[in-house]
Amino acid sequence: MKMIKRLLNYFERKQQLIWATILIIGSVLGTLFAPVIVGRTIDQLVGRGQVRFAQLNQDILWLLVLYLASSLCLWLATWFTNEIAYQGVNNLRHDLFAKLNFLPLRFFDTQQHGDITSRFVNDVETISDGVLQGLLTSIQAVFTIVGAIILMLYMDWVMALMVLVTAPLSYLTAKIITQKSQHYFRMQADDLGNLNGYAEETIAGLHTVQAFAHEKQARAEFQKRNQQLYSTGFTSQFIASFANPTARVINNVMYAFIGLTGGLRAVSGQITVGEISSFLIFATIFGKPFSDLTSLSSQFQSAYASAKRIFHIIDLKDEVADPTIPRVIDQVVGKIEFKQVDFSYEPDQHLITNLNLTIQPGQQIAIVGETGAGKTTLINLLMRFYDVTTGTISLDGVDIRQLTRENLRRQYGLVLQETWLFSGKIRDNIAFGRPSATFAEIKQAAVESGAAEFIEKLPQGYDTVLQAENNNLSSGQQQLLTIARVMLANPPMLILDEATSNIDTYTEAKIQQAFNTLTSGRTSFVIAHRLSTIRQADLILVMDHGEVIEQGNHQTLLAQNGAYAKLYHSQFED
Numbered sequence: 377m378k379m380i381k382r383l384l385n386y387f388e389r390k391q392q393l394i395w396a397t398i399l400i401i402g403s404v405l406g407t408l409f410a411p412v413i414v415g416r417t418i419d420q421l422v423g424r425g426q427v428r429f430a431q432l433n434q435d436i437l438w439l440l441v442l443y444l445a446s447s448l449c450l451w452l453a454t455w456f457t458n459e460i461a462y463q464g465v466n467n468l469r470h471d472l473f474a475k476l477n478f479l480p481l482r483f484f485d486t487q488q489h490g491d492i493t494s495r496f497v498n499d500v501e502t503i504s505d506g507v508l509q510g511l512l513t514s515i516q517a518v519f520t521i522v523g524a525i526i527l528m529l530y531m532d533w534v535m536a537l538m539v540l541v542t543a544p545l546s547y548l549t550a551k552i553i554t555q556k557s558q559h560y561f562r563m564q565a566d567d568l569g570n571l572n573g574y575a576e577e578t579i580a581g582l583h584t585v586q587a588f589a590h591e592k593q594a595r596a597e598f599q600k601r602n603q604q605l606y607s608t609g610f611t612s613q614f615i616a617s618f619a620n621p622t623a624r625v626i627n628n629v630m631y632a633f634i635g636l637t638g639g640l641r642a643v644s645g646q647i648t649v650g651e652i653s654s655f656l657i658f659a660t661i662f663g664k665p666f667s668d669l670t671s672l673s674s675q676f677q678s679a680y681a682s683a684k685r686i687f688h689i690i691d692l693k694d695e696v697a698d699p700t701i702p703r704v705i706d707q708v709v710g711k712i713e714f715k716q717v718d719f720s721y722e723p724d725q726h727l728i729t730n731l732n733l734t735i736q737p738g739q740q741i742a743i744v745g746e747t748g749a750g751k752t753t754l755i756n757l758l759m760r761f762y763d764v765t766t767g768t769i770s771l772d773g774v775d776i777r778q779l780t781r782e783n784l785r786r787q788y789g790l791v792l793q794e795t796w797l798f799s800g801k802i803r804d805n806i807a808f809g810r811p812s813a814t815f816a817e818i819k820q821a822a823v824e825s826g827a828a829e830f831i832e833k834l835p836q837g838y839d840t841v842l843q844a845e846n847n848n849l850s851s852g853q854q855q856l857l858t859i860a861r862v863m864l865a866n867p868p869m870l871i872l873d874e875a876t877s878n879i880d881t882y883t884e885a886k887i888q889q890a891f892n893t894l895t896s897g898r899t900s901f902v903i904a905h906r907l908s909t910i911r912q913a914d915l916i917l918v919m920d921h922g923e924v925i926e927q928g929n930h931q932t933l934l935a936q937n938g939a940y941a942k943l944y945h946s947q948f949e950d
């Protein structure tokens with residue numbers, strides 16, 4: 377109940393709800409009075425050749441007006457409920473997306489991205505359908521049931537009682553059935569998320585999948601998950617599908633009894649033949665809201681399961697909040713200190729222990745080490761994508777946890793090996809770091825980074841529209857664009873993560889040149905696998921299993937003849 381209440385808060389639009397309710401009542405009244413008039417028209421046929429035409433015509437006219445008015449009211453009510461449902465869903469999506477910005481990176485590192493997307497798209501859609509249908513059908517059902525009871529009791533209490541006793545039977549049976557299917561609906565939503573996650577993962581990495589001739593395995597895995605979804609989907613729908621037919625059978629038995637009892641009562645003169653007809657129509661009208669409610673309940677089950685998945689994310693613990701009164705760094709000098717830093721991703725797996733480091737302003741730091749040594753982790757800590765477990769990292773003497781994340785991250789320009797370009801023009805992609813930049817400034821950054829050369833050869837130049845996933849640029853060209861982006865943003869410090877791998881020698885030289893321009897005079901961190909590019913670095917940190925095992929410049933480290941020398945010789949003296 378708590379969750380339903382919470383969900384309904386999103387759909388609170390009082391005025392529209394009042395209008396929708398009034399219009400639905402109007403439509404229900406039309407539907408309820410129509411059978412009374414049908415009964416009256418039948419009673420105008422007094423006997424063979426004895427028809428009261430004047431009265432009959434008037435009744436038929438009334439019937440037409442009632443049906444038209446009832447349909448119009450229903451159409452308008454649907455319009456209002458649409459507005460309520462879509463506005464609510466809009467708010468829900470907004471909150472879900474807003475939440476993503478407050479979740480710790482740990483969440484995204486451990487969750488399938490397709491599953492998150494599925495919550496945005498499928499789950500939200502299911503809720504929207506549930507609320508839309510739910511509002512309309514439930515209001516309609518309640519008023520139809522109440523109205524029909526009153527009218528039926530007024531017409532003939534014996535038959536009314538018969539309907540009142542049998543109709544809830546069909547409802548109860550269907551309810552028991554849908555309760556059973558609830559468990560499977562939850563499983564179905566999870567399996568759908570699972571399938572989406574796998575499809576997204578495979579499509580994103582299709583090159584790799586094909587390069588490793590892994591299509592068969594990928595198809596098999598997809599099929600396995602698909603089959604699982606089929607099986608839970610089928611089971612839930614199968615169980616739920618019993619609800620409606622069962623209700624119908626019970627309803628039909630009820631009609632037969634009404635026909636029989638009505639006939640007997642008409643023979644004894646207690647009701648007219650027209651009233652029997654009215655009553656039979658009433659029974660149909662009265663049965664419908666019950667079966668509507670039962671099929672609606674399966675829709676509610678799915679919506680409930682989806683709401684649970686969405687609120688699960690909304691209720692996750694936010695990352696540690698920024699300080700209420702943060703320190704602010706306006707003009708960064710660029711001195712960074714690690715003091716007794718311990719860090720681990722998982723509580724029981726220590727990675728970094730007691731790391732102490734001092735980086736002077738303007739220094740160029742190279743981080744080297746084998747894969748999994750902890751290079752990216754160091755960057756994650758510097759930018760507060762993760763927080764240290766114990767110890768402190770300070771920037772210009774201020775513990776970085778005393779700054780807002782925005783203030784800290786604005787000090788860094790980040791060039792990753794995996795470039796991130798969004799769907800849009802090249803010029804907008806470069807301007808991402810400083811949206812207010814003029815076109816001249818964008819061009820200037822492209823020239824300085826060396827990206828201008830290839831951009832200007834494109835038919836649409838800076839107006840070329842890129843697709844986020846598949847943009848036909850080489851990885852070197854993409855990286856030059858991200859370098860241009862950082863150049864335009866002109867941040868005081870830099871982080872370049874494995875920036876020179878996977879690129880042809882010509883582009884690599886261009887990138888190297890761009891890096892040199894970029895890093896001069898700024899505190900900068902470069903993660904590089906090619907040791908040739910870091911000979912000039914002021915400080916080289918050699919990492920292994922989360923520890924900085926050696927530090928110094930190229931000459932001193934070579935002279936030490938330790939891990940760095942070994943790594944260096946392995947690259948240059950084969």
Ligand SMILES: Nc1ncnc2c1ncn2[C@@H]1O[C@H](COP(=O)(O)OP(=O)(O)OP(=O)(O)O)[C@@H](O)[C@H]1O
Binds near residue numbers: 482722746748750751
């Ligand atoms: N989000 C995470 N959750 C749990 N463990 C992680 C996470 N990210 C990295 N690790 C683990 O931490 C260790 C260090 O990883 P890190 O990515 O820092 O290495 P790296 O030196 O940057 O490696 P590479 O050169 O391959 O990028 C590895 O053992 C890795 O498996």
